[in-house]
Amino acid sequence: MRHTKQIASGLALVACLALLPGCDEATDGNALQKVNGSVHVLAGTAPSDAETVNGGIEIDDNAAVEGVTTVNGGIRVGSRATAVNLHTVNGSIVVGTATHIAKNIESVNGSISLADDVIVAGPVSNVNGKISLKSTQLGAGITTVNGDIMIYGASHVAGGIHVEKPGGIIQLGSNLPRIEIGPGATVQGELKFDREVRLYVSDKATIGPVTGATAIAFTGDAAPRD
Numbered sequence: 001m002r003h004t005k006q007i008a009s010g011l012a013l014v015a016c017l018a019l020l021p022g023c024d025e026a027t028d029g030n031a032l033q034k035v036n037g038s039v040h041v042l043a044g045t046a047p048s049d050a051e052t053v054n055g056g057i058e059i060d061d062n063a064a065v066e067g068v069t070t071v072n073g074g075i076r077v078g079s080r081a082t083a084v085n086l087h088t089v090n091g092s093i094v095v096g097t098a099t100h101i102a103k104n105i106e107s108v109n110g111s112i113s114l115a116d117d118v119i120v121a122g123p124v125s126n127v128n129g130k131i132s133l134k135s136t137q138l139g140a141g142i143t144t145v146n147g148d149i150m151i152y153g154a155s156h157v158a159g160g161i162h163v164e165k166p167g168g169i170i171q172l173g174s175n176l177p178r179i180e181i182g183p184g185a186t187v188q189g190e191l192k193f194d195r196e197v198r199l200y201v202s203d204k205a206t207i208g209p210v211t212g213a214t215a216i217a218f219t220g221d222a223a224p225r226d
Contacts, residue, residue: 038073041065056091059083075108092129095135114154123159133157141189144177160189160208163197180223181205199226
């Protein structure tokens with residue numbers, strides 16, 4: 001399963017960084033690399049990878065960075081920044097206004113929040129945690145297993161939505177993923193649900209074909225609460 005590969009890649013990062021000499025300190029060369037501790041990418045720094053195992057990563061407004069990876073920690077990206085990709089295993093990802101991500105955003109256990117005018121060329125995915133878009137442009141869809149998905153503002157999602165079937169016992173009742181597509185939002189491509197969800201679609205939203213769920217239409221600025 002693809003998400004198993006995510007966890008494996010995180011463990012591989014732990015082993016790789018543990019072999020680096022002086023890896024407890026950030027390097028001033030081609031990368032900021034640590035095992036224990038946070039990483040801070042300043043605006044004006046030459047683009048490079050930012051990696052840690054136990055710690056968060058913060059990227060300033062207007063900063064440029066290449067790959068951003070942590071295992072146990074969140075990632076926070078400021079406004080008008082650029083990055084190649086954002087990956088974490090256990091932690092949230094927050095991306096500020098008008099930031100561009102050239103490839104993909106992935107978290108295993110953590111929420112993903114994308115602000116106004118964020119552009120992500122590739123997919124956005126997690127296993128557990130809410131995914132929130134606000135006037136965001138995605139190039140290759142959204143995938144989750146147990147996460148809620150909130151798409152609002154003038155968001156445009158190419159590549160559809162896929163909610164995968166979880167392994168083990170399926171959670172029931174109020175724990176069902178909640179999918180909301182608000183007024184003015186567009187989801188281009190199939191909305192595929194391999195498990196039961198609650199799907200709310202504004203009467204002013206545009207979506208592709210739905211498989212595995214029945215859309216509940218709503219009016220107004222936000223979907224009704226259960």
